[in-house]
Amino acid sequence: MQESPPVPSRRGLLSRRALPHVFGALVCLALAMASPALAVLPDEIMSNPAQEARARNLSRELRCMVCQNQSIDDSSAPLARDLRLLVRERIAAGDSDQQVLDFLVARYGDFVLLKPPFETNTLLLWLLTPLVLAGGGLTLLGYSRRRSKAMQAAANTPPRLSADEEARLAKLIAEPGEPG
Known part of the structure; x- marks a missing residue:
């Protein structure tokens, strides 16, 4: 005779009623840890x-x-x-x-x-981040365009055969075809 598996109790470690309270406590803890620690003694x-x-x-x-x-x-x-x-x-x-x-x-x-x-002597401080972001964006754009062109060229170019494959193909074309 097989024993039936135990039926889980309705009172688990975290019941559905307790879950929002636990979640709220975790959010409060995370917010408390995220607040800046003021270092004034x-x-x-x-x-x-x-x-x-x-x-x-x-x-x-x-x-x-x-x-x-x-x-x-x-x-x-x-x-x-x-x-x-x-x-x-x-x-x-x-x-x-x-x-x-x-x-x-x-x-x-x-x-x-x-x-x-924002002055001439602090211009680099203000413009460095936008310039780096713009340079990175232009680099990614150029890379994606080159890659796209290379992929299109590869798709339009028939594959090159090796010398052995070309010889075998010429032999197959020259021979009369046998059915089946």
Whole structure:
């Protein structure tokens, strides 16, 4: 006598009712992990909330020279910390936001800004990405056209026979054909 397979219970590890809750928890966890980690340390924070807000706004506009694609507000590199402290020192000394930015640009160049101004000396920074994309697109277009022409030429050209195949073909043509 054969035993019938066990019937799965309605209460599995993840029931259909629990699945949306688990999915929601996973989405929340992913969003929490994706948020930027702010690297401002407690000893860097200014006592005046208005000045601290100005410092945070400025540090979001400044590039970490080590990380290069992060603001100094998000970077935990030692140079980013030094730049955050420098921004706070300048604000505490009474500099305006523009004066702080001008000071840092004079010291480090336009590259310190996450959004450098569109000028002749920053033209390469602004145009490099579109130029590389356009060059890549033109290269792909040229390659696909050459490949298409080669495929058409190969389709229109009859295959070449080797010397042995040509001799055998000539022999078959010369012989009278036998039926079947």
